[in-house]
Amino acid sequence: MNILLNDLLLLFISVLFLIFEEIDVSTTTALLCAIILAATSYLYSDKRWTSLLRLCYLILTVWNRAFFYTLPLLFYNAPLWKQKELNIPCVLLYLLPMIFHLNFHYLGFDLLWLLAMLFSLLLKQQTLSQQQLEQDYKKQRDTSRELAMILSEKNKNLLIQQEQEVRIATLNERNRIAREIHDNVGHLLSSALLQIGAIQAIFTQEELQEPLTNLRSTISTSMDSIR
Incomplete structure (x- = not known):
């Protein structure tokens, strides 16, 4: 649920960027492509196809500024972290289009875009941390249940063993008498x-x-x- 809210928030930020652009076919296409490409990250498990589509989208960002402004949404769904370490090549790849669009006329928007990318990175880190906490909680819960089952089984075996020992002691005492x-x-x-x-x-x-x-x-x- 938090992932969906983060996607909607970043989509809203992308829309705010596009509002200041001239509304035409390219801006609408960029927004729709960003939404579809973000959705493929959850619908398809084949990373080769999604990576290829993302690469094509990055090429489009160099060609059209409207695609450039929707990058924060895709940046959030990119594999930015690898075993709790920041995936530097991936981050640089998504920041690379800024070189082609760096312009003093759009310097304010470029800085806002950079802040949006940083915000997306922080959201990604928070999401991964939360997912890790949930996994640790589930693992600890399963471990606790397993230990409880083991202890219950041991207690049951101890009761059976105790009953057997009492029975044997009773028989021994009876035989002695x-x-x-x-x-x-x-x-x-x-x-x-x-x-x-x-x-x-x-x-x-x-x-x-x-x-x-x-x-x-x-x-x-x-x-x-x-x-």
């Missing part, structure tokens, strides 16, 4: 069964056999439950 019951209580019950068997062998009275048999059966049932 079962082993202790089997080794300790089971051993005591086995010893009790042996002692009851010994008592039954020693004391053969009938009135003791039935209680001892019931006791032996109860202990055996307890052994089975423990197992």
Whole structure:
């Protein structure tokens, strides 16, 4: 949106220059050609064709002063910066037509034209800086989202790992308790069964056999439950 506003502003400046020229076919043609050529910078990605058209337009600026006054608009859309460094050959190429139109009679207009070119250069730098800031913001935003996704995935894995560790610890504790019951209580019950068997062998009275048999059966049932 800012690029379009800058183009409209520079177009307005070019129109102001042309107002002081004699309005004829050449001024109208120069204005229309400048608008069309500026639009091709956004519509076509092939830089060879756009560069060739711009070169033809620069030749026309030498031939006609009306084309010369519309250069600030095309200057804004030219590749003025290369990897954050000013493209000096490109700038000199767009300033070259001024040599052919330098005239004391038009000195005021030439100075205003030079100021318009400088203004176009500053607008271009501001636009590129803003685009760079937007790219950095988008890159930082994407990086933050990626980090958030990674952290979320790590937290999820940690929760799963924690649940597994709790489950393993529970099973280990359960096995330990079962082993202790089997080794300790089971051993005591086995010893009790042996002692009851010994008592039954020693004391053969009938009135003791039935209680001892019931006791032996109860202990055996307890052994089975423990197992």
